[in-house]
Each structure stands twice: as C-alpha cells, then as structure tokens.
Amino acid sequence: MQDAITNTLNQYDMIGKYLDKAAINKLSIYFSTANRRLEAIEIIISKASKIVKETASRLYSEQPELLRPGGNSYTTRKYATCLRDIDYYLRYASYALIADSKEILSERLLDGLKETYLSLSVPIGPTIFSVQILKNVVTEEIYNSNQSISMEDLKVLLEPFDYISQSLSEQNI
Numbered sequence: 001m002q003d004a005i006t007n008t009l010n011q012y013d014m015i016g017k018y019l020d021k022a023a024i025n026k027l028s029i030y031f032s033t034a035n036r037r038l039e040a041i042e043i044i045i046s047k048a049s050k051i052v053k054e055t056a057s058r059l060y061s062e063q064p065e066l067l068r069p070g071g072n073s074y075t076t077r078k079y080a081t082c083l084r085d086i087d088y089y090l091r092y093a094s095y096a097l098i099a100d101s102k103e104i105l106s107e108r109l110l111d112g113l114k115e116t117y118l119s120l121s122v123p124i125g126p127t128i129f130s131v132q133i134l135k136n137v138v139t140e141e142i143y144n145s146n147q148s149i150s151m152e153d154l155k156v157l158l159e160p161f162d163y164i165s166q167s168l169s170e171q172n173i
Helices: 004-015 021-032 034-046 048-062 076-099 102-110 113-119 124-145 151-171
Strands: none
Touching (some): 004 021, 034 048, 034 076, 034 151, 048 076, 048 124, 076 102, 102 151, 124 151
16 A cells, blocks of 8 residues: 555655656645645545445435335344445545555455456446445535535545445446
C-alpha cells in the first residue's frame, strides 16, 4: 500500500531521474488538499456506523427485492455480509482518500472481487448501486459538517468511490 508521495518517488527512482516539474506539481496538489482530506477522514471515521446504516437503508428501500426470499440479502447472515461489505468499501475508500492512491483500492479491495462475487452468486449491479449510495451519504455528511466546501474539493474527496464504481462496472462485462 503506497501513498501519492511514495508512488511518485518510486516512479522517478525506477527511471533514475530527479523529480521534475510535473512531479513537483503533483505533490503540491496532494499537499494542498491534505487538510480537506483529513477533515473528510475525521467525518468518515466518526460517522462510519451511521453512514453504513444509512447506505443500507437507502439500498433496501430502492431495491427491496434483495431482502425477500431468494434475494441476495435474504437471511440475517447475508444481510450482515452486505453491511460488512459496505463498511469495507467505506474503509478502503478512506484509505485511498488519505493516501491519494487508487492502487490501494485495486490491491486491497477490487482485485479478485469479481471472481469472489461470481462464486457466491452476488450480483454486481446492486453492489455498484450501494457504492453510489455510499458516495451520496458521505457527500451529505461532509457537506453537513462543512457547508463552505467547494465542488472541486468535494470532487477530490469522492474520487475513491467513483473509482470503485467504475472498476466494478468494468468488471460487470
């Protein structure tokens, strides 16, 4: 698991070059967004349980068939597994957010996920939908905690959720 700094340094080290203007700009952007990232992480950490519960509530109100007999969240065990997975998405998104590294998501969450879900007959569509809901709930929590946040800042803070959704969508071929 590497952060934006380590990724950049490793990239230049592999080719034996000093950091150039592009690398310095990339690191400058990372450092300039550090406080907003930390604020978002604090919100996520302090409200993680609420965020997961609200995401599940919205998911099941939109797709109640998941809770019915034969649905992928039917039975207490399957429902608990779904909540656990939503929590995983939130936790790994928070790691990726603070490190500014999508590789964390690929390495720790997404690699092999399609195969796992296929072997368990878990449909990807509701999973993608739950990540989109999770993104919306996190957006609301961040905005409610800091209404002066800009759209550009919010976009940066939500990139991990978009990456998860996009990756799962690509796996849904």
